[in-house]
Amino acid sequence: xxxxxTFEVTQEKPHFPTLEESTLQYxxxxxxxxESLRQSKGKPAYNFYDGPPFATGLPHYGHxxxxxxxxxxxxxAHQRGYHVExxxxxDCHGLPVEYEIDKKLNIKGHHDVMxxxxxxxxxxxxxxxxxxxxxxRRIIERVGRWIDFDNDYxxxxxxxxxxxxxxxxxxxxxGLVYRAFRVMPYSTACTTPLSNFEVSQNYxxxxxxxxxxxxxxxxxxxxxxxxxxxxxxxxxxxxxxCVNPELTYLQVQNKTTNTKWxxxxxxxxxxxxxxxxxxxxxxxxxxEKKGAELKGIKYEPLCDFFKGK
Numbered sequence: 220x221x222x223x224x225t226f227e228v229t230q231e232k233p234h235f236p237t238l239e240e241s242t243l244q245y246x247x248x249x250x251x252x253x254e255s256l257r258q259s260k261g262k263p264a265y266n267f268y269d270g271p272p273f274a275t276g277l278p279h280y281g282h283x284x285x286x287x288x289x290x291x292x293x294x295x296a297h298q299r300g301y302h303v304e305x306x307x308x309x310d311c312h313g314l315p316v317e318y319e320i321d322k323k324l325n326i327k328g329h330h331d332v333m334x335x336x337x338x339x340x341x342x343x344x345x346x347x348x349x350x351x352x353x354x355x356r357r358i359i360e361r362v363g364r365w366i367d368f369d370n371d372y373x374x375x376x377x378x379x380x381x382x383x384x385x386x387x388x389x390x391x392x393x394g395l396v397y398r399a400f401r402v403m404p405y406s407t408a409c410t411t412p413l414s415n416f417e418v419s420q421n422y423x424x425x426x427x428x429x430x431x432x433x434x435x436x437x438x439x440x441x442x443x444x445x446x447x448x449x450x451x452x453x454x455x456x457x458x459x460x461c462v463n464p465e466l467t468y469l470q471v472q473n474k475t476t477n478t479k480w481x482x483x484x485x486x487x488x489x490x491x492x493x494x495x496x497x498x499x500x501x502x503x504x505x506x507e508k509k510g511a512e513l514k515g516i517k518y519e520p521l522c523d524f525f526k527g528k
Contacts, residue, residue: 243360252365255297256304265301267293271308271374273315274348278358290364305366307359309348311375314409314417316344329410348373431493433480434460434518442470442479444518445490455522462510471502479505481513 246252269289272282297303320343326332332340356368372379390396403412430451433443446460462468467484482490484507491498520526 239363243363252367255365256302259297259300259302262300262302265293265296265299265303267296267303267305269305269308271310271372272355273313274309274311274373275315275319275350277351277354283358283362286359286364287362290366294365307355307366307368307371309371309373311344311348311373314406314411314413315420316347317409319347320344328408345375348375431490432521434521436481437517437519439479441477442481444481444516447486455524457520457522458525460518462513464509464511464514466510468508468510468513470505470508471498472505474501474503481516 267289272278278286293303293305320326320340324331324335324343326335352368359366359368374380387396404415404418405411406413406417427449429447429449432446432448432451432454434446436442436444444460448454462483468481469484469487470479470481471487472479487498491502496502
């Protein structure tokens with residue numbers, strides 16, 4: 220009598236993508252995900268809050284990596300005896316949706332939105348939410364994640380938005396909401412603050428224009444403190460200059476004009492290159508001091524708006 224194998228004989232050189240496809244098809248044939256939900260119905264619920272992706276883009280490596288981790292967590296909870304409802308969601312709010320519509324309608328700013336009307340603009344935004352549904356479903360299913368696309372939710376659903384406002388109301392009534400100030404990146408075109416994610420979408424490294432400014436000392440003839448800034452529009456309201464008490468500063472004198480500058484020692488070579496001068500040939504070093512010794516030096520403001528105030 221021939222001996223029967225307990226397990227199927229494995230292939231010597233299996234083609235894993237093909238094996239994966241056959242497993243996925245088997246799950247479809249037996250409706251594995253929905254069957255697991257039917258069998259766990261009535262068991263304690265395991266709530267998993269999943270931040271949904273933006274509805275206007277295609278899935279990328281970050282989505283797939285995070286989605287795999289989420290799938291592991293929810294499968295493990297199911298195997299621990301919980302009922303784990305998993306619904307796919309779509310983030311329909313924020314600038315990514317508006318950005319796509321702005322390109323489509325050639326909108327340059329808030330005034331263009333008002334011309335076509337808020338209601339029509341919102342309808343245009345709603346109209347592109349389902350643009351990539353098929354692609355998302357195909358890729359998410361291909362990586363083996365179990366999640367319900369047929370019973371999905373959208374953040375633009377009224378029930379979702381009302382739930383968010385209800386939660387905010389509970390926080391407000393418990394005194395957990397307060398008014399404060401926070402520095403935020405801001406879009407002048409969209410007239411709205413930006414999230415970190417939105418800023419990074421168009422992040423660029425650029426060369427900022429900068430200037431070196433002379434502040435004339437009041438108690439020493441032809442002497443100045445040099446300051447470097449990338450925000451020259453703040454200079455008219457300047458009221459003070461700051462130095463590092465631990466760093467070393469120089470006073471140098473131009474051999475041709477006899478003008479004296481107080482500058483940071485570490486920045487002196489950079490200043491010379493910026494003003495196209497040679498440190499040794501064109502200047503004489505008069506003294507070196509720590510920043511703490513410069514405290515209290517007075518200088519004339521560039522503008523006299525606050526003189527006497």
